[in-house]
Amino acid sequence: MTDASPRKGKIGGVQVEGKVWLAPLAGITIGAVRRFFRELGAALTHTEMVSSWGLLVKNRKTMEMLKGSEKETPLVLQLFAGDSKSLLKSAEIALAAGTFEAFSINMACPVPKVRKKGAGAQLLYNRDMAVEMVRELAKAGLPVWPKIRKHPSGGGAETLAFCEALLEAGADLVCLHGRTPQQLYAGTADRQVVHDASVAFPGRVAASGDVFEKEDIDEYLQNGAAAVLVARGALRDPFLFQDGAPPVEPLERALFLVRLGDSILEENGPKAAASLIKRFVSGMFKGIRGNSSYRREVASCSHWAEMREKLFSCIHFFDERGNGDV
Ligand SMILES: Cc1cc2nc3c(=O)[nH]c(=O)nc-3n(C[C@H](O)[C@H](O)[C@H](O)COP(=O)(O)O)c2cc1C
Numbered sequence: 001m002t003d004a005s006p007r008k009g010k011i012g013g014v015q016v017e018g019k020v021w022l023a024p025l026a027g028i029t030i031g032a033v034r035r036f037f038r039e040l041g042a043a044l045t046h047t048e049m050v051s052s053w054g055l056l057v058k059n060r061k062t063m064e065m066l067k068g069s070e071k072e073t074p075l076v077l078q079l080f081a082g083d084s085k086s087l088l089k090s091a092e093i094a095l096a097a098g099t100f101e102a103f104s105i106n107m108a109c110p111v112p113k114v115r116k117k118g119a120g121a122q123l124l125y126n127r128d129m130a131v132e133m134v135r136e137l138a139k140a141g142l143p144v145w146p147k148i149r150k151h152p153s154g155g156g157a158e159t160l161a162f163c164e165a166l167l168e169a170g171a172d173l174v175c176l177h178g179r180t181p182q183q184l185y186a187g188t189a190d191r192q193v194v195h196d197a198s199v200a201f202p203g204r205v206a207a208s209g210d211v212f213e214k215e216d217i218d219e220y221l222q223n224g225a226a227a228v229l230v231a232r233g234a235l236r237d238p239f240l241f242q243d244g245a246p247p248v249e250p251l252e253r254a255l256f257l258v259r260l261g262d263s264i265l266e267e268n269g270p271k272a273a274a275s276l277i278k279r280f281v282s283g284m285f286k287g288i289r290g291n292s293s294y295r296r297e298v299a300s301c302s303h304w305a306e307m308r309e310k311l312f313s314c315i316h317f318f319d320e321r322g323n324g325d326v
Pocket of ligand 1: 023024025026027048049078106107108109147177185189208209210211212229230231232233
């Protein structure tokens with residue numbers, strides 16, 4: 001694997017020990033999950049996208065999304081808003097409630113509910129507002145990291161021009177996902193546009209898009225990305241962040257999920273523990289025979305307590321006979 005530790009210790013104005021990071025994932029990158037990935041080798045994590053409007057009205061659920069712990073440092077808070085004043089005000093509220101190393105601005109979310117408010121990927125159609133948001137948010141005093149997609153026109157030149165405008169406005173880092181908003185998550189991400197932006201703005205572009213294998217991380221870094229964001233790949237293979245091989249024993253892997261589920265239970269309740277752990281089972285046992293049928297077994301549990309028992313008894317599924325599918 002390419003040397004993934006930063007040369008000068010800072011990327012995008014943030015002190016960080018490595019270049020492989022956990023991307024923001026709505027409904028997934030809650031505190032317990034972020035700590036889990038920090039332990040597994042992610043050098044930095046993001047919160048899920050947090051609504052500026054929710055913070056402005058002090059919505060209880062939104063405020064809870066600001067909870068973090070020292071173990072998560074460095075943590076980047078991602079906000080989404082449709083105007084710069086709300087963005088700055090919400091950032092100030094967030095800073096009074098939690099500790100973060102940088103602000104990410106979501107300019108990438110393609111969901112209509114978000115775009116209708118002028119937020120997320122809608123900002124790719126409104127460069128003036130995107131630029132104004134960067135300028136305004138910089139007043140909060142933390143590094144500003146807009147997260148964008150490939151330009152809706154599909155053009156590489158337009159994407160680079162958008163990056164340039166954000167960087168000139170004072171962005172410390174641009175996280176670039178090589179899919180247009182219209183592509184949603186389908187098809188393949190355009191790596192070339194990310195490589196081109198990484199070369200055009202050295203040290204100031206973090207790569208996102210189709211990071212599923214260590215080779216994907218290497219490719220982005222070798223082509224000049226300052227860092228790489230692991231998103232769906234973190235669910236498909238939680239050991240992607242570390243250099244070594246994953247533990248061989250299924251029980252050892254199961255214990256990772258038991259610990260994760262227990263901390264989700266403590267902070268977010270049993271429903272969240274059961275539904276999130278379901279999403280991790282297949283990836284956690286990747287490459288072990290019997291994985292698919294075991295995942296179905298675990299998914300059939302409706303309560304965390306039952307699921308926890310199933311995880312402890314995983315050796316009955318991954319037996320020495322090695323029957324079952326991979
Ligand atoms: C379930 C899910 C939730 C996501 N939530 C966010 C989010 O809150 N903020 C954001 O900027 N990107 C979000 N993304 C986009 C990812 O951070 C990433 O840029 C994208 O998935 C491309 O990377 P990948 O192809 O390696 O998965 C989300 C993606 C997925 C699949």
